[in-house]
Amino acid sequence: MGKIRTAYYRIQLKRYGLRADRPFCAAVLADLHNRVYRSDVDAVVQAVRDAGCGMVLSAGDLIVMKAGRFATDQALGLIGRLAEDLPVYTANGNHETRMKRLEPEVYDCYMEELRKLGAVNLVNESVNVTRCGVPFHITGLELERLYFKRPRGVILDQETIREKIGDRQEGAFNILLAHHPRYFDAYAEWGADLALAGHLHGGIMRLPLAGGVISPDPMLFPRYDHGFYRKGRSSMIVSAGLGTHTINLRINNPAELVVVDFE
Numbered sequence: 215m216g217k218i219r220t221a222y223y224r225i226q227l228k229r230y231g232l233r234a235d236r237p238f239c240a241a242v243l244a245d246l247h248n249r250v251y252r253s254d255v256d257a258v259v260q261a262v263r264d265a266g267c268g269m270v271l272s273a274g275d276l277i278v279m280k281a282g283r284f285a286t287d288q289a290l291g292l293i294g295r296l297a298e299d300l301p302v303y304t305a306n307g308n309h310e311t312r313m314k315r316l317e318p319e320v321y322d323c324y325m326e327e328l329r330k331l332g333a334v335n336l337v338n339e340s341v342n343v344t345r346c347g348v349p350f351h352i353t354g355l356e357l358e359r360l361y362f363k364r365p366r367g368v369i370l371d372q373e374t375i376r377e378k379i380g381d382r383q384e385g386a387f388n389i390l391l392a393h394h395p396r397y398f399d400a401y402a403e404w405g406a407d408l409a410l411a412g413h414l415h416g417g418i419m420r421l422p423l424a425g426g427v428i429s430p431d432p433m434l435f436p437r438y439d440h441g442f443y444r445k446g447r448s449s450m451i452v453s454a455g456l457g458t459h460t461i462n463l464r465i466n467n468p469a470e471l472v473v474v475d476f477e
Contacts, residue, residue, distance in 0.1 A: 244412025274307025416454025
């Protein structure tokens with residue numbers, strides 16, 4: 215059974231005029247697709263506990279909804295385990311949005327199960343929380359299918375984002391759970407202090423120096439395939455994701471849990 219890679223990133227709160235009372239970190243989940251690649255839910259839970267995380271954030275696609283099939287059991291099992299000890303905030307990726315469109319009753323049941331487990335699912339909604347003395351404004355941005363189906367030619371601007379989720383909150387650290395990393399410029403213009411994304415599965419196959427090779431769109435050598443990016447005062451972390459769908463293949467690209475340290 216393969217090992218889950220834990221990728222650590224640091225955010226310096228003093229850049230935003232904020233300060234934590236004590237060390238604090240958050241676990242970031244993305245692209246589980248209801249099955250951990252070459253590992254299992256137990257390993258993910260243990261990795262989160264080993265990192266000492268204080269909350270869990272999901273950037274979408276915990277489930278799989280593809281070619282008329284869907285599955286949610288491992289996603290719910292993972293969230294249930296994590297929510298026993300930690301606050302969990304989730305957002306929709308394109309698979310959740312597809313389920314909402316094609317299987318609305320199943321989607322409603324899935325959302326209800328998440329709620330019962332204690333998770334807070336944010337669909338173009340925000341929540342204010344304070345952790346270790348730091349005020350966080352956490353927002354889940356849901357994008358329609360056209361933003362995923364057309365690799366080129368679709369424009370997402372800050373006005374469209376504002377119509378969906380309103381304005382950033384001043385005086386807080388604004389985290390945007392935004393599944394698709396392609397639109398980082400718009401996230402930064404809106405005012406996200408930190409955008410968390412996935413969707414590209416790390417480029418599926420990763421090559422030395424070249425990085426991720428192909429996106430699910432598909433597109434060769436996607437711009438924001440994996441890692442840390444910065445634009446002005448905004449940052450974006452793109453997870454390589456925990457799972458796969460359709461083609462169970464990842465090359466030089468193990469399942470990944472992201473941990474964000476807020477300093």
